[in-house]
Amino acid sequence: MKSFNPPVRTLMGPGPSDVHPRILSAMARPTIGHLDPAFVSMMDETKEGLQYAFQTKNQLTMPVSAPGSAGMETCFANLVEPGDKVIVCINGVFGGRMKENITRFGGEAIVVNDDWGTTISLDKVEEALKENPDAKIVAFVQAETSTGAWSDAKRITKLAHDHDCIVIVDAVTSLAGSKLMVDEWEIDAIYSGTQKCLSAMPGISPISIGERAIKKIQSRTTPIPSWFLDLNLVMGYWGEGSKRTYHHTAPVNTLYGFHEALVMLMEEGIENSRKRHRENHYILRDGLESMGINFLVNEDDRLPQLNSVMIPEGYDDAEIRTKLLNEFNLEIGAGLGEFAGKVWRIGLMGYSSRKSNIELCLSALRSVLK
């Protein structure tokens, strides 16, 4: 067994996206103790940077020390009590995963189904809310990573609140790539990933929890079925500087990288980051359409950072992706579920969302699709 030297890829799948060299080199800085005063200050800054990314003043805004799936689980394990009715919108893989979380924690899932590749229907959500006046939570995905479809987080949240429900929002792929205003839209609980539009390495999961959600956690009558993800304990660890209570050993070097990603986001400005994602999407779209490649999702519902396109007839999915990887060191994503073998997912996320990547992708596709 020898040291592992990975091939140098261009990552244009559904994540991880290309990690910027600044972030890679931040990760390699010397490890310090997780209770070191210097580390504690860095945690405070990370919290501020993340509040900026989420556009929130929520005190309980921090990265969970585990990947996006654990951020999801943190929200559901803390907020869903056995017997709680939860309306869950499913228009792709990750809505389905929300449902699995709900039932694991003893909740009753009321499913609002929409076709994969389409946006969540507001009418259906409203109907479900009217039919279930005892529902407590509405859970949905803002940016479905499995299909590339966007949904209207602002209006779904408004509908939920109108019916006395709180919301749990999956923003794994949307954070820093799509418009996302946690405070303005009054989102109650949200989780995201680091390896998408923030271009940091995978491994931790930003969350933000607002007042209504904290109240629901505090009024639980059953214990939270996790020690590691219990927000009552995690809050003590990510709380104000001097009061910090040891909970677990933070992933120190991963947090260095994440801190750097937030510094870079602040340097660029979140509006500029979104604009870049949008503009680069148009360039990719025009290039793909000029090759006769069609998009899966209607123009209005498309995510700029995740482009799902139909695999042209007569080509084998795996064969083409393998060629792109072997000949061009270019990774694009396969379709999931009902779209396996039919769709490619081309990510333009974070540092991957740049013109040189688009040119590489288009010319590599032209080369292998001939």
Add this chain to the structure above:
Amino acid sequence: MKSFNPPVRTLMGPGPSDVHPRILSAMARPTIGHLDPAFVSMMDETKEGLQYAFQTKNQLTMPVSAPGSAGMETCFANLVEPGDKVIVCINGVFGGRMKENITRFGGEAIVVNDDWGTTISLDKVEEALKENPDAKIVAFVQAETSTGAWSDAKRITKLAHDHDCIVIVDAVTSLAGSKLMVDEWEIDAIYSGTQKCLSAMPGISPISIGERAIKKIQSRTTPIPSWFLDLNLVMGYWGEGSKRTYHHTAPVNTLYGFHEALVMLMEEGIENSRKRHRENHYILRDGLESMGINFLVNEDDRLPQLNSVMIPEGYDDAEIRTKLLNEFNLEIGAGLGEFAGKVWRIGLMGYSSRKSNIELCLSALRSVLK
């Protein structure tokens, strides 16, 4: 908010230990996709390296994608069913945390208490087993990080098996520092950390699960109360190469570092690693004793990698540790629980276990304790 440049510390607390430059630089290698064939091969090698570290052939041997606390929770969430009687040995903080896990998952904890700083009493364990013939699991810590006391994992496991119990072992601080033979001792389920005697960065948690434990998981009648840590799902992800099922996005760069740590362990040899930890402990011990500093734990029960010593009379705990940090960039650990303010914990773990660190620690202590 600016890029974070951590101070360069010497880490001689209870973990993280100094991370070797080879491991830091491995972490900074370019991120690749978590389904990239090159990454999948690296995962296979990591599994092999970890089997070597644990001295096991268990197929279910892998790092959980979250810190040690999550490795602990993986074992308890999967193995403890509501109503299960679990004998748990508490002789420090981490035995207590095991108990919290048991009750979270609906188990009934039968506590075997020993004084903090002492080893687990085999007689008490046997007594508890006799008094609770319906107990299903014995849970204990091999190396109590909170006190520096070692316990006899081989004999406790034998006792448990004699009474038809399986064992869950906390090896967070022992792996690669203390003798640990998972197959020879027939340990059923074990979890560890990366940031102790393996000197990798914190953030993932190696576990190994044997046949008896897998049977117990498979014969559950209630669902596992976690999606993220459900071993039925995680097994699919860390399974054999081609059959891999997507579960979550692996912490790619952290795994690069961990892989490098395992390569280094194999280069040194696990016996040599233990020998180095033992020999360096003697040098530190002699130096501390020559200064009149006494150990908390009886000689026979001491962990070579974690030295708990009594704070000499007349000195203020926090003041001295702050001086060591500010004047020498040296971190040593505070006491926990009943030992707070009374004990220091000096770690000689992994890359921190080297002569130059010992000399720095001894001379810095001489300088501040005058």
